Amino acid sequence: KNEVEQSPQNLTAQEGEFITINCSYSVGISALHWLQQHPGGGIVSLFMLSSGKKKHGRLIATINIQEKHSSLHITASHPRDSAVYICAVRVEGGATNKLIFGTGTLLAVQP
């Protein structure tokens, strides 16, 4: 079982829909990242969370440390939001700062 699980793996939405991507993890963490990757492209860091909720434009990220769960929401989705969204956790403790990644959610927003 992966230490970081995302759902769904694939998601197709119509333009304007509200989208939720979920991330569950099984290790103790000091922070959780949400990343965006376009096909064949680089990786953009969207959020880093250690508690609560963050908002940037149409993107909202929440985390529940007790339940070991985070969600990424996209409001008023647009075709340009089509990408792979990746959840990654930074394991707590020790000198390491490595990230453990989920397998990603492929989002396609259709016009």
Added chain:
Amino acid sequence: NAGVMQNPRHLVRRRGQEARLRCSPMKGHSHVYWYRQLPEEGLKFMVYLQKENIIDESGMPKERFSAEFPKEGPSILRIQQVVRGDSAAYFCASSPSRIDTQYFGPGTRLTVL
């Protein structure tokens, strides 16, 4: 402030050759991380360096792979005697401290023929 720079963006090598991947972190960032993304797989941690020191190399293959981050110049990920299974996208990230957000470079796509 330029972002994380990686070069080359694409690298083609024949089996048995050496591959050198370079990463210039963002200005003021002294922490560098290398990650590998194999085709159809997720990202995996390889190594974490802080100027002149390897902090965590638990994700590095035991043979043929090495990394450095010298006092001056970029971080280098070196793969000796490449094999077809090394074909992947290699991403570098940097951060100003151990607990800050990591910023990713555009990646180097290595193809081994």
